[in-house]
Structure formats: C-alpha cells, structure tokens
Amino acid sequence: MFxxxxxxxxxxxxxxxxxxLAERLADICREMGFAYFALTHHVDILRAPQPVIRLHNYPPDWAAWFDREQLGPSDPVHRASxxxxxxxxxSxxxxxxxxxxxDRxxxxxxxxxxxxDGFTVPANVPGESHGSCSFATAAGNAFPEHEMFFAQLIGTYAxxxxxxxxxxxGRGASDLPKLTDRQRDCLxxxxxxxxxxxxxxxxxxxxDTVIQHLKHARERYGVSKRTQLAVHALYDGIICFTDILSR
Amino acid sequence: MAIIMEGRRNHSDHRLLRAMFEARKRVFVDLLRWDVPVLDGRYEIDQFDDENAIYVIVTDGEGRHRGSARLLPTMRPHILDTLFPQLCADRPPRGAGIFEITRFCLDREQDATSRLIARNRLVSAMVDYAIDNGIHAFSGVAEVGWLQQILAFGWRCSPLGLPRQIGGRMLGALRIEIGENTPALLSWNKIYAPDMLQGALEAA
Incomplete structure (x- = not known):
C-alpha cells in the first residue's frame, strides 16, 4: 500500500x-474510490488580480454554475479548510x-x-494564498474512509x-503585489x-504620510477600499490572522 | 545569528539554553498542548535533552532566542524509533549520517514576518550544520498540517509511511535528503541564506 x-x-x-498532473490526479482519485478532485488556491473567491492554481474534474455544469453564482466567497469547504x-x-x-x-x-x-461525500486537504504555505485539494465520491457511492491518510499525502504532494x-x-509568489515595510506597517x-x-x-x-502609504498599497493591489486591501493582504500572507486578532 | 550547541553540558551560554527551553514550553505546551514534561513550570525538557542532543539556535541582534531545533543522532534512541515507530512503513531510518529534527520551535513573541525570517535562518543553519558534519539525511515527525510548508522549502522530502491519528493529531514521518545541492534548492525558494557570522561566533 505504501x-x-x-x-x-x-x-x-x-x-x-x-x-x-490533472490526468494523474484523476487516476489516483479513482484508485482511492473517489470520482472527483479539485485542487485550488482560494484567492479566486475574491477575484484577486494574481493568477491562481486551479485544476479539477468536477462536472462542468456544476463548476460553471458555481462560478456564475459566485459561490466562491461562501464555499463552506473552503471556509472550513x-x-x-x-x-x-x-461530513x-x-x-x-x-x-x-x-450553505446547506x-x-x-x-x-x-x-x-x-468528500475529503479536503488544506494547503497552507506561509506568505502565500490559502489553497486546498479535495476528493469527492460520486453521489450515492460509499466514502472510502480507509483511504483518508493516503488522500492526505496525495493532496499535499499534488x-x-x-x-x-x-x-x-513564472507566476510564483514573486508575482504577488509587493508592499514596502512602511506600507505593511500601516496596513x-x-x-x-x-x-x-x-x-x-x-x-x-x-x-499625511500614513494616508499616502495606504493609498500606494491600495494601488499596488488595484483595490479602492482599505477593507479590500486588508483582506487581500491576509490571503497573500503579507499580514496574518494571528497578528490581527491577537491581544 | 545561528549558534550550534552540542549537548547540554559545558556551555558558557546557559542563558540562551534556558531561553530555548522556555520558548519550547510556550510553543509546545502552552500553544500546541503537547503532553510533555515541564520543569519548574517554565522549561520544556525531556529525556532526549542530553549530551547527545545538538541544538541549532537562531538569535536576534540582541542575542535573544528567535527559533531553535534539536537534532538527535539516530544511532541512539530518538523520537521516531522510541515513540512513533508505527509511522514508518519500514524500520525508522538509522545511521551515523542521519539525524532526527525535533522540537522545531519559533518564538511566539514575534510577528509573521519575523517568524518567517527566523524560520528561514533556522532551516539554513540546520542544512549548513548537516553539510559541515557529514549528515546526509534528516528524519522527523510532523503534524500533517506542516507538511505543505516543509515541502515548499524545495528540498527533497519524502514520507516514511502513511500518517496516523495519534492523541488527537494527524502525524506523519518524513525523510529529508541533504546534499551539496540542498542550499541551491532552498535558495530557489528564497529559504536559504548562509549565516556569515556563525563561524566567527563559534571561533570566539
């Protein structure tokens, strides 16, 4: 097995x-007793300007409907991850x-x-956007519980x-908007x-200087509001939740 | 800067070792709720903190502990073979050139950016130490949530077995190959930075 x-x-x-990679993942998916996989960065839920990883073999109708309805922002699986x-x-x-x-x-x-049913492996690399790799069974098929640990490693390596x-x-972390130390401090x-x-x-x-720093930071992200800037920076790992929520 | 301490004895800088054991208590006991012994209510010290342990410690400009890791020789009892042999599909790796990374710890009293800097310097210092001392592989036990980050460093890292649910955590065992090209692999991912002051400090 190993x-x-x-x-x-x-x-x-x-x-x-x-x-x-998508073909190989689809094969592994079937071997484990799942029908579908979806490997994705979660930045698309904010329609972020930077390119994202997204590979899946979900039913086309479902994926199209999901995007059209802009369900990304509320996707319960992404939130849970x-x-x-x-x-x-x-479950x-x-x-x-x-x-x-x-959600229901x-x-x-x-x-x-x-x-x-599905199994989702959260993928978190500090300083980069959150992501995940999910495996789902075809409706009505049994969830291959015994393959969970196997799926965990497959998801992470995939x-x-x-x-x-x-x-x-050429679309690595270096393509993310860069903030100066001062801009980051202000943000x-x-x-x-x-x-x-x-x-x-x-x-x-x-x-005035603070206002300028935050204005330039918003420009780098192409957003107009301070709240959008904060959310983008959290997703990109420029600032992190524990910093913001601590004390 | 990065400081290497071989074993717990004969060190002039007991202050730094104490700071490390305190930081470990704050991370592994207070934050991560590991069930490990605590000395005097302040120091996290276990049976592997003996004269065979090698400590890699990174400090800030004022000499304060920012991060540390403990390397255990696999020729002697260590975490993987003593506590978690079930995480390995075969026998845990054992050899004079294989050390186990344990207690990888980043001080809690720093923001996200400082933590990443400390992390990168610590990984770099461990790799430098390995190359200088003929270590060709590290083994280690990690919560699966850390694996994505460990892989993203860019070094050659493979699982030793399937993860398992142990004490409410999903744990896995890993093996990391260290060679002459490891610094280049880590550099490509902006992890590796040689510690210029390290040699000077050790000579002092």
Missing part, C-alpha cells in the same frame, strides 16, 4: 504540465463551521449535480507539484482598526 503511494507521489512529481490544518471529511463540516441555510442549499445542489508548475510558468495597524491619526502616532509618522 509502495503504491510512493509510486503515485513520484509519478505526480514527474508531471511536466498542469494537464499531465481555513479553520484546520489537517484533512477533513465533508464533519457542521462541527467545524456554522452552516447557514444557503449549496451542499444539497452539489449532491444533485453528482457530488457525494498541491506542491501544482505550485512548482505554477512557479515554472497592519489599519487592519487592527486604527485610524490614520492613531497609526501616525504609533509609527511616529505624519498623518
């Missing part, structure tokens, strides 16, 4: 393009996050489109391979709810 895993990992590591670092079965979603009536509707519709291919296209305090005047006092800057 030999099989090593072979899969090696095979994925040799994939030279995203199409090849931000509250844990280990893989989780979709444990209710215990992980608060599911609203719309989304999950039900996914079922009607052919998606059954994401790293996708990340490597993505970087080879850090702004995200913690401080006013321009307060930030100026904390950092020993003039209020």
């Amino acid at each position: 030999d099989r895993l090593e072979a899969f990992i090696r095979h994925m590591g040799e994939a030279q393009c995203e199409g090849a 931000h509250v844990t670092s280990a893989g989780f079965a979709w 444990s979603l209710p215990a992980m996050i608060h599911l609203t009536p719309r 509707l989304v999950l039900k519709l996914a079922g009607s489109q052919g998606l059954g 994401f790293e391979r996708a990340r490597g291919l993505w970087r080879m296209r 850090y305090w702004a995200a913690r709810g401080k006013t321009d005047w307060e930030i100026a006092r904390i950092l020993g800057l003039r209020r």
Whole structure:
C-alpha cells in the first residue's frame, strides 16, 4: 500500500504540465474510490488580480454554475479548510463551521449535480494564498474512509507539484503585489482598526504620510477600499490572522 | 545569528539554553498542548535533552532566542524509533549520517514576518550544520498540517509511511535528503541564506 503511494507521489512529481498532473490526479482519485478532485488556491473567491492554481474534474455544469453564482466567497469547504490544518471529511463540516441555510442549499445542489461525500486537504504555505485539494465520491457511492491518510499525502504532494508548475510558468509568489515595510506597517495597524491619526502616532509618522502609504498599497493591489486591501493582504500572507486578532 | 550547541553540558551560554527551553514550553505546551514534561513550570525538557542532543539556535541582534531545533543522532534512541515507530512503513531510518529534527520551535513573541525570517535562518543553519558534519539525511515527525510548508522549502522530502491519528493529531514521518545541492534548492525558494557570522561566533 505504501509502495503504491510512493509510486503515485513520484509519478505526480514527474508531471511536466498542469494537464499531465490533472490526468494523474484523476487516476489516483479513482484508485482511492473517489470520482472527483479539485485542487485550488482560494484567492479566486475574491477575484484577486494574481493568477491562481486551479485544476479539477468536477462536472462542468456544476463548476460553471458555481462560478456564475459566485459561490466562491461562501464555499463552506473552503471556509472550513481555513479553520484546520489537517484533512477533513465533508461530513464533519457542521462541527467545524456554522452552516447557514444557503450553505446547506449549496451542499444539497452539489449532491444533485453528482457530488457525494468528500475529503479536503488544506494547503497552507506561509506568505502565500490559502489553497486546498479535495476528493469527492460520486453521489450515492460509499466514502472510502480507509483511504483518508493516503488522500492526505496525495493532496499535499499534488498541491506542491501544482505550485512548482505554477512557479515554472513564472507566476510564483514573486508575482504577488509587493508592499514596502512602511506600507505593511500601516496596513497592519489599519487592519487592527486604527485610524490614520492613531497609526501616525504609533509609527511616529505624519498623518499625511500614513494616508499616502495606504493609498500606494491600495494601488499596488488595484483595490479602492482599505477593507479590500486588508483582506487581500491576509490571503497573500503579507499580514496574518494571528497578528490581527491577537491581544 | 545561528549558534550550534552540542549537548547540554559545558556551555558558557546557559542563558540562551534556558531561553530555548522556555520558548519550547510556550510553543509546545502552552500553544500546541503537547503532553510533555515541564520543569519548574517554565522549561520544556525531556529525556532526549542530553549530551547527545545538538541544538541549532537562531538569535536576534540582541542575542535573544528567535527559533531553535534539536537534532538527535539516530544511532541512539530518538523520537521516531522510541515513540512513533508505527509511522514508518519500514524500520525508522538509522545511521551515523542521519539525524532526527525535533522540537522545531519559533518564538511566539514575534510577528509573521519575523517568524518567517527566523524560520528561514533556522532551516539554513540546520542544512549548513548537516553539510559541515557529514549528515546526509534528516528524519522527523510532523503534524500533517506542516507538511505543505516543509515541502515548499524545495528540498527533497519524502514520507516514511502513511500518517496516523495519534492523541488527537494527524502525524506523519518524513525523510529529508541533504546534499551539496540542498542550499541551491532552498535558495530557489528564497529559504536559504548562509549565516556569515556563525563561524566567527563559534571561533570566539
């Protein structure tokens, strides 16, 4: 069993393009008793300007509908993958996050489109966008619980391979908007709810200077509002949740 | 700068070792809730913190502990063969040139950017130490949530077995190959930075 895993990992590591990786993932997926996989960065949920990793073999109708309805921002599986670092079965979603009536509707519709139970591996690389790799059964098929640990490693190695291919296209972390130290400092305090005047006092800057720093940071991200800037920077790992929420 | 301490004895800088054991208590006991022994309510020290342990410690400009790791020789009892042999499909790796990375710890009292800097310097210092001392592989046990980050460093890292649920955590065992090209692999991912002051400090 472990030999099989090593072979899969090696095979994925040799994939030279995203199409090849997707094909290999689809094969592994079937071997494990799942029907579908989706490997994705979560930045697209904000329609972020930077390119993202996204590979899947979900039913086309479901994927198109999901995008058209802009369900990304509320996708319960993505949300849950931000509250844990280990893989989780979709059946444990209710215990992980608060599911609203719309979440329940989304999950039900996914079922009607052919998606059954799933297992999601969160993929978090500090300084980069959150992502995940999910495997789902065809609706009505049994969830291969005994393959969970196998799926955990496959998901992690698949994401790293996708990340490597993505970087080879020259779209690595270096393509993310870069903030200067001062811009980041100002944003850090702004995200913690401080006013321009307060930030100026904390950092020993003039209020005008703080306003300029935050304006330039917004320009680099191509957003017009401070809240958007803070959310983008959190996703990109320029600032992190523990900094903002601590104390 | 990065400081290497071989074993717990004969060190002039006991202050730094104490700071490391305190930081470990704050990370592994207070934050991660590991069930490990605590000495005097302040220091996390276990049976592997003996004269065979090698400590790699990174400090800031004022000499304060920012991060550390403990390397254990695999020819002697270590974490993987003593506590978690079930994580390996075969026998845990054992050899004079294989050391186990344990207690990888980044000080909690720093922001995200400083933590990443400390992390990169610590990884670089461990690799430098390995290359200088004929270590060709590291082994280690990690929570699966860390694996994505460990792989993203860019070094050659493979699983030693399937992860398992142990004490409420999903754990896996890893093997990392270290060679002359490891610094280049880490550099490509902006992880590796040689510590210029390290040699000077050790000579002092």
